[in-house]
Ligand SMILES: Nc1ncnc2c1ncn2[C@@H]1O[C@H](COP(=O)(O)OP(=O)(O)OP(=O)(O)O)[C@@H](O)[C@H]1O
């Protein structure tokens with residue numbers, strides 16, 4: 360037997376434990392001097408109680424106790440504090456200022472077993488206070504805590520969700536369109552947002568001025584002037600909700616000496632069911648993932664009973680320590696602003712068009728069209744990592760590359776946390792369900808007899824999502840290539856696969872039964888790189904100019920996320 364810890368759980372040895380203890384003591388002392396009192400919450404929480412608070416972050420570990428209650432190991436502390444306030448502290452006047460440092464637990468995705476599943480969350484909840492002063496206090500304390508943890512090059516990206524809410528409300532748009540827009544904001548998917556606010560908006564009867572404002576808002580970023588820019592955009596539509604308070608918060612933070620750290624960025628808006636005012640996230644150019652985040656969530660405590668306004672932040676100690684000493688971080692190229700921009704370039708059928716697109720965007724692509732077996736091509740100012748297209752999202756999401764290119768299909772299949780920025784137009788293909796010509800009746804009989812059919816595919820997520828929508832029960836078999844063989848050999852009834860020219864289907868006597876989605880190549884970025892490296896936005900603009908697909912085109916059949 361191997362005496363190993365469970366995947367994602369680890370021992371902390373003395374040197375690291377000493378460093379953790381020091382940071383924890385410094386941060387807790389700082390929070391204490393600002394009036395924050397310690398609290399602790401239980402490791403286990405009743406799952407339904409967690410769900411009652413709205414968004415349950417991550418996927419919690421779940422277990423049944425002897426009473427038959429479904430319990431969750433806490434994936435986060437904020438929901439528990441909300442529950443505690445509305446129950447144990449009901450009737451007490453407040454305000455409350457709480458701090459905590461607790462382990463949280465989250466299940467990992469099947470293919471990300473190396474990911475940490477136990478992390479130390481440090482955070483505060485400022486409950487019962489409202490207004491710019493309280494918001495600034497919370498953001499300022501996150502900055503202080505990160506500095507005490509030794510994180511040097513961090514940026515605080517800030518926005519307020521009120522403006523988008525007001526725009527959506529005032530637009531009179533149908534609920535389904537609004538939901539899709541929120542989904543695109545939440546996923547940082549600019550391509551989808553352009554699709555929705557382009558011709559899709561007119562199809563849905565959304566007034567063009569509102570569609571245009573909703574599409575432009577997440578592109579507004581910068582210093583204090585970005586708030587004025589947002590105001591100019593939304594004031595004529597009467598949708599300035601929350602902007603005055605946001606501007607005041609910015610000014611208070613600037614007065615506290617944080618101006619250089621702040622980045623107003625209306626694309627950081629997410630979790631609209633949860634946040635009601637300011638939202639913020641801390642990014643370091645030494646780390647591929649955000650170090651911490653927070654915001655105002657005035658409705659959450661009310662979902663457990665007594666209503667109280669609240670704001671807070673949380674960060675992972677392990678992330679902060681990794682950002683403080685970046686050596687050895689997964690792929691992070693470190694805080695040197697002069698380092699080359701690292702781009703994940705797909706090999707295979709997208710390669711030639713990708714090299715052409717990057718060259719047309721002004722990058723030095725020397726040697727990229729014929730790299731031989733060389734996996735990294737280094738040119739002045741840029742480094743190309745040559746990857747299998749299906750791996751490109753993983754390289755970018757984990758910060759091993761700043762940005763990358765692959766098909767929309769690969770992005771959907773990977774469900775990686777990246778910012779989808781440009782539809783490059785090339786690599787067009789369709790995903791279809793196909794079966795041997797004339798097999799329709801046999802397949803239907805099979806389905807009648809067994810209640811499901813077997814589908815072979817290289818894309819199990821896209822396939823599962825398609826059949827979840829159609830409500831058909833299927834058994835999915837994952838293959839790695841030559842998918843067409845599956846129905847020809849009797850291994851499966853149908854396939855879900857790419858078709859471009861239709862030659863492969865034709866030559867193997869397969870016919871299309873259903874359309875699933877259409878795909879083209881996308882340029883996408885790591886979320887931190889997008890917010891800390893201005894070269895990404897410059898590249899987006901250059902690629903957009905060259906792309907075949909104008910932004911806002913309402914592609915048909917594209918997968919909705
Ligand atoms: N006829 C086509 N066949 C395959 N892919 C196509 C075709 N037309 C466009 N594409 C796009 O090109 C992408 C890359 O395809 P390619 O065949 O080069 O790699 P792959 O073998 O699917 O990926 P991996 O090597 O990572 O498994 C696809 O994900 C799809 O978006």
Ligand SMILES: O=P(O)(O)OC[C@H]1O[C@H](OP(=O)(O)OP(=O)(O)O)[C@H](O)[C@@H]1O
Pocket residue numbers: 817839840841842843856857858859860861862863864
């Ligand atoms: O409509 P067509 O132009 O004929 O293209 C479709 C074929 O291309 C893809 O295969 P790929 O070449 O990627 O090989 P694979 O089967 O190994 O995935 C896809 O899986 C189809 O087999």
